[in-house]
Amino acid sequence: MSAENIVWKDSFAKRASRMNASEIRELLKLLDQPDVISFAGGIPDPALFPTGVVEQAYARILADPARSGPSLQYSVSEGYAPLRAWIVRHMAALGVPCDIGNIVITAGSQQGLDFIGKLFLSPGDTALVTAPTYLGALQAFNPYEPRYDTLALGGNRTPDSYREAAAAAGGRVGLAYLVPDFSNPSGETVPLAERLALLDLAAALDTLVVEDAAYQALRYDGEPVRAIQALDVERSGGIEQCRTLYCGTFSKTLVPALRVGWICGPSAAIAKIVLAKQAADLHSPTINQMVMHEVAAAVYDAQVEKIRKVYHQRRDAMLAALARHMPEGVTWTRPEGGMFVWVSLPEGMSGAALLARAIAECRVAFVPGGAFYGEGRCDNRLRLSYSLSDPGQIEAGIGRLGALIRQVRAGA
Amino acid sequence: MSAENIVWKDSFAKRASRMNASEIRELLKLLDQPDVISFAGGIPDPALFPTGVVEQAYARILADPARSGPSLQYSVSEGYAPLRAWIVRHMAALGVPCDIGNIVITAGSQQGLDFIGKLFLSPGDTALVTAPTYLGALQAFNPYEPRYDTLALGGNRTPDSYREAAAAAGGRVGLAYLVPDFSNPSGETVPLAERLALLDLAAALDTLVVEDAAYQALRYDGEPVRAIQALDVERSGGIEQCRTLYCGTFSKTLVPALRVGWICGPSAAIAKIVLAKQAADLHSPTINQMVMHEVAAAVYDAQVEKIRKVYHQRRDAMLAALARHMPEGVTWTRPEGGMFVWVSLPEGMSGAALLARAIAECRVAFVPGGAFYGEGRCDNRLRLSYSLSDPGQIEAGIGRLGALIRQVRAGA
Numbered sequence: 001m002s003a004e005n006i007v008w009k010d011s012f013a014k015r016a017s018r019m020n021a022s023e024i025r026e027l028l029k030l031l032d033q034p035d036v037i038s039f040a041g042g043i044p045d046p047a048l049f050p051t052g053v054v055e056q057a058y059a060r061i062l063a064d065p066a067r068s069g070p071s072l073q074y075s076v077s078e079g080y081a082p083l084r085a086w087i088v089r090h091m092a093a094l095g096v097p098c099d100i101g102n103i104v105i106t107a108g109s110q111q112g113l114d115f116i117g118k119l120f121l122s123p124g125d126t127a128l129v130t131a132p133t134y135l136g137a138l139q140a141f142n143p144y145e146p147r148y149d150t151l152a153l154g155g156n157r158t159p160d161s162y163r164e165a166a167a168a169a170g171g172r173v174g175l176a177y178l179v180p181d182f183s184n185p186s187g188e189t190v191p192l193a194e195r196l197a198l199l200d201l202a203a204a205l206d207t208l209v210v211e212d213a214a215y216q217a218l219r220y221d222g223e224p225v226r227a228i229q230a231l232d233v234e235r236s237g238g239i240e241q242c243r244t245l246y247c248g249t250f251s252k253t254l255v256p257a258l259r260v261g262w263i264c265g266p267s268a269a270i271a272k273i274v275l276a277k278q279a280a281d282l283h284s285p286t287i288n289q290m291v292m293h294e295v296a297a298a299v300y301d302a303q304v305e306k307i308r309k310v311y312h313q314r315r316d317a318m319l320a321a322l323a324r325h326m327p328e329g330v331t332w333t334r335p336e337g338g339m340f341v342w343v344s345l346p347e348g349m350s351g352a353a354l355l356a357r358a359i360a361e362c363r364v365a366f367v368p369g370g371a372f373y374g375e376g377r378c379d380n381r382l383r384l385s386y387s388l389s390d391p392g393q394i395e396a397g398i399g400r401l402g403a404l405i406r407q408v409r410a411g412a
Numbered sequence: 413m414s415a416e417n418i419v420w421k422d423s424f425a426k427r428a429s430r431m432n433a434s435e436i437r438e439l440l441k442l443l444d445q446p447d448v449i450s451f452a453g454g455i456p457d458p459a460l461f462p463t464g465v466v467e468q469a470y471a472r473i474l475a476d477p478a479r480s481g482p483s484l485q486y487s488v489s490e491g492y493a494p495l496r497a498w499i500v501r502h503m504a505a506l507g508v509p510c511d512i513g514n515i516v517i518t519a520g521s522q523q524g525l526d527f528i529g530k531l532f533l534s535p536g537d538t539a540l541v542t543a544p545t546y547l548g549a550l551q552a553f554n555p556y557e558p559r560y561d562t563l564a565l566g567g568n569r570t571p572d573s574y575r576e577a578a579a580a581a582g583g584r585v586g587l588a589y590l591v592p593d594f595s596n597p598s599g600e601t602v603p604l605a606e607r608l609a610l611l612d613l614a615a616a617l618d619t620l621v622v623e624d625a626a627y628q629a630l631r632y633d634g635e636p637v638r639a640i641q642a643l644d645v646e647r648s649g650g651i652e653q654c655r656t657l658y659c660g661t662f663s664k665t666l667v668p669a670l671r672v673g674w675i676c677g678p679s680a681a682i683a684k685i686v687l688a689k690q691a692a693d694l695h696s697p698t699i700n701q702m703v704m705h706e707v708a709a710a711v712y713d714a715q716v717e718k719i720r721k722v723y724h725q726r727r728d729a730m731l732a733a734l735a736r737h738m739p740e741g742v743t744w745t746r747p748e749g750g751m752f753v754w755v756s757l758p759e760g761m762s763g764a765a766l767l768a769r770a771i772a773e774c775r776v777a778f779v780p781g782g783a784f785y786g787e788g789r790c791d792n793r794l795r796l797s798y799s800l801s802d803p804g805q806i807e808a809g810i811g812r813l814g815a816l817i818r819q820v821r822a823g824a
Contacts, residue, residue: 046481054484055474062467069458072466072667107519107693114692118555139691143530255484257698279551280526280692281519286669288697 037397038365039384042184042339048307049255050299057294061287071287077278078270079105079262080289086296087248091264094216095230096246098239101267104274105284109214109247109261113140115276116175116210116245116263121146125171128162132342132372132381134184134212137177148374151176153194159204175208176201180228182215182338185372185383189336195228199235202243209244215338217253217304220312222336229264240266252339253304254295258288311339317391318384318398325402327409332384339387342369345380349408352379357408362400449809450777451796454596454751460719461667462711469706473699483699489690490682491517491674492701498708499660503676506628507642508658510651513679516686517696521626521659521673525552527688528587528622528657528675533558537583540574544754544784544793546596546624549589560786563588565606571616587620588613592640594627594750597784597795601748607640611647614655621656627750629665629716632724634748641676652678664751665716666707670700723751729803730796730810737814739821744796751799754781757792761820764791769820774812 062068078084084103091098106112113136121127123145129137131150138148147169149162166173176198180190190198202209211228232242242265249261263273277283318341322332329346345351351368358364369381386394474480490496496515503510518524525548533539535557541549543562550560559581561574578585588610592602602610614621623640644654654677661673675685689695730753734744741758757763763780770776781793798806 043486046485049481049484051474051480051484055471055480058470058474059467062463062470068463068467069461072461072463072669073458074455074663074668107696110691111693136691136694139687143688143691251486256486257484257695259693259695259697275551276555279522279548279555281523281671282548283669283671284519285671285697285700288700 036359036363036365037389037393037400039386039389039394039397040365040367041388042367042383042385043387044252044256044307044339045310045388048310050295050303053295053299054255054258054291057291057298058287060294061290067290071290073286075283075286075289077104077283078274079103079284080286080293083260083289083293083296084262086293087262087264090248090296090300091229091246094227096227096233096239096264098264099267102239102264102270104263104270104277105289106247106261106263106277107259107281107284108251108256109212109249110136110140111259111277111280112245112247112261112263112273113137113177113210113212115273115280116208116247117141117144117146118276119269119272120208121174122171124169125174126162126166126169127174127374128176128207129374130178130183130186131374131376132185132369132378133177133374134179135371137212138372138374141177146174147171149173150375151178151198153178153190153198159201162201163205173205173207175210176205177210177212179212179214180216181213181225182218182335182340184214184338185340185367185369185381186342187333187335187338187340188342189222189225192225192231195225195231198228199232199243207243211244211246213246213248214252218308218311218339219337220308220315239264240268242266245269250292250296253300253307254292258285258292260284260288260292308337311337311387313391314386314389314394315341317394318386321395321398322402324395325399327402327406329409330402330405339385341384341386343382343384344378345382345405346409347380349405350379351382354382354405354408358401358404362404364397364401364404366401448771448775448777449801449805449812451798451801451809452777452779453800454779454795454797455799456664456668456719456751457722457800460722462707462715465707465711466667466670466703469703469710470699472706473702479702483702485698487695487698487701489516489695490686491515491696492698492705495672495701495705495708496674498705499674499676502660502708502712503641503658506639508639508645508651508676510676511679514651514676514682516675516682516689517701518659518673518675518689519671519693519696520663520668521624521661522548522552523671523689523692524657524659524673524675524685525549525589525622525624527685527692528620528659529553529556529558530688531681531684532620533586534583536581537586538574538578538581539586539786540588540619541786542590542595542598543786543788544597544781544790545589545786546591547783549624550786553589558586559583561585562787563590563610565590565602565610571613574613575617585617585619587622588617589622589624591624591626592628593625593637594630594747594752596626596750597752597779597781597793598754599745599747599750599752600754601634601637604637604643607637607643610640611644611655619655623656623658625658625660626664628660630720630723630751631749632720632727651676652680654678657681662704662708665712665719666704670697670704672696672700672704720749723749723799725803726798726801726806727753729806730798733807733810734814736807737811739814739818741821742814742817751797753796753798755794755796756790757794757817758821759792761817762791763794766794766817766820770813770816774816776809776813776816778813 121144128151533556540563
């Protein structure tokens with residue numbers, strides 16, 4: 001079987017070009033070059049990881065004769081019960097009273113998105129996504145061959161306009177997906193009124209809302225906006241009646257590489273997702289779930305407070321540097337939390353072309369915006385992450401980038 | 413959204429009944445009841461885990477300033493390079509010379525099966541599976557809506573008969589899946605001549621062979637049979653030309669709950685699987701891959717030798733107990749390795765009905781055979797696992813089960 005003779009299933013062949021991981025891999029490699037200032041990553045700063053606590057948790061569990069065997073053995077697909085119980089309390093504090101049967105552990109929130117695509121999107125169904133949206137959600141949904149339509153939050157599209165477009169494409173609206181807090185990539189937060197309007201829209205379309213809460217805990221200023229699932233529970237009367245699936249993760253708050261996230265939702269939906277989890281990988285690593293439970297129980301609040309302080313300072317440094325160095329015609333979002341600022345270049349300037357010059361000429365990296373769209377695209381956008389750089393690097397990198405944009409604008 | 417209003421995608425609704433995890437969960441719960449002798453599990457004995465070595469590896473990595481950060485950080489989807497390099501040497505020893513680009517790390521071999529279904533099975537395509545076959549493979553493939561046809565190893569079906577049946581069902585033969593060594597559930601090993609005939613069949617159908625090697629290292633006696641991928645590489649001229657995807661795992665040899673397995677195959681196929689991995693969960697837990705690398709490098713051979721001795725003794729105990737206690741009309745396989753014996757009850761006796769009585773009346777558990785079929789089914793089969801029981805429990809449990817079967821046969 002040579003490469004050209006491999007018979008891929010239709011959907012994968014069709015979608016493979018959209019699942020372009022190489023771009024991201026190339027960007028990740030840049031992080032290893034010490035002279036490049038990278039605003040590309042969008043990943044937490046490992047210097048802030050609670051490494052000692054993680055180390056002690058592994059040591060304690062593996063040295064305990066009652067726990068070491070189970071920690072290394074096969075376990076149930078829904079996840080480690082004490083961790084699910086911790087998450088139940090966490091969700092209650094967010095305004096979502098629920099039960100252990102409403103929680104399934106996933107390999108980060110990314111795996112939750114894969115399962116939701118697998119269960120709710122048939123080929124030709126429509127997924128409503130914001131423009132821009134999280135690239136990884138598009139990658140997770142693409143193998144299930146949805147059509148994308150733009151979720152116009154605060155816009156004036158009617159439910160019928162979504163329904164008719166979906167029907168014309170041969171399917172139904174399978175779900176509406178968004179990152180409502182400090183979105184990846186835009187950094188923006190969906191205000192309360194738009195959250196409520198989204199729930200109205202979802203009710204009118206009788207569709208799911210997928211709330212990707214990856215950055216929700218990372219607010220630096222401004223007033224918290226209630227979780228969409230909490231608003232849904234309040235309106236519908238309870239978790240069992242709500243239409244929101246909440247995708248949570250410890251990746252941004254504690255550590256990413258244990259790969260522990262969760263979905264919270266009506267127990268009937270969770271039970272089906274548990275079957276998908278069993279079919280996909282049996283269960284998440286038992287020991288990592290036990291460790292995450294110990295770490296969350298010991299330091300979750302303190303850790304969130306600690307990283308908020310650091311990222312807050314970096315966010316401020318980036319906004320100040322942008323104001324100082326960007327020429328007229330360049331605009332950007334002002335995130336109240338999270339890891340990202342979304343920059344709009346002057347019309348006609350390409351983010352992808354700028355990246356090539358930025359790396360070659362001034363050793364600055366970022367992610368060009370074109371990849372973050374389900375349909376259409378704005379090529380003159382950049383995603384800048386401030387999570388991995390200290391204020392001095394941010395000032396230097398944005399300074400160099402601003403100078404390059406001036407050059408490009410001047411036709412140099 | 414109440415449970416009955418959830419709109420599942422067609423395929424999941426159709427297949428959910430086949431993905432019945434509750435049966436297995438109920439069986440797993442039995443393991444916690446100390447008076448039940450369980451031959452149900454099919455999981456390794458945790459008393460044999462190299463727990464101390466695992467503990468030391470976590471401690472060493474997390475205490476090392478150069479490694480602790482990366483061990484907890486996001487990493488590349490293809491997996492930890494030193495672990496992939498270890499697997500390259502392991503595959504070479506099995507007769508498969510290959511390169512790091514031929515290996516992707518998966519969450520156990522189960523996740524490998526999910527990705528292979530996702531990439532190679534469109535709805536209506538045919539998956540050839542042995543009868544019986546591994547239940548988890550059916551669960552992994554089901555969401556992609558294949559049709560199943562029975563792979564008749566050593567039988568006299570022509571390639572045309574498979575091809576025509578697949579075309580009549582509206583698809584093509586997407587893959588042929590098997591566990592060639594000490595199969596789950598049958599315990600049987602596919603002899604060399606049948607492996608070569610399978611490669612002929614796959615070439616005639618221009619289809620993939622999926623070699624699930626979960627138990628391959630656990631041979632207790634008899635002559636090793638070469639891996640199908642090794643035979644394929646020899647015939648086709650190299651890994652890049654072969655049509656076999658080899659699914660390996662550390663779950664049966666080292667520990668299951670770090671969830672580390674791999675797929676070995678042509679680099680063009682592996683590159684696509686890496687994209688599926690990225691979309692599904694970004695990457696396997698970095699620290700678990702680093703720990704598995706240290707553990708495999710330190711104790712793989714010694715660990716395999718140690719567990720082989722113990723399971724060998726248990727296999728002997730089970731075969732002896734079956735010979736001693738089973739009435740006429742009951743037959744069983746004689747595995748040369750692995751964890752399973754496959755028992756045929758007299759025609760008309762139901763394995764599922766026997767399980768209910770076995771638990772209630774004699775506190776013995778096993779898995780009834782009906783679940784292990786892609787199409788058709790033989791209800792008079794049982795899967796017995798000897799991996800978790802010592803010879804005394806095996807003798808006692810098989811004694812009770814034999815007595816119960818005699819009673820059932822006598823109509824009592």
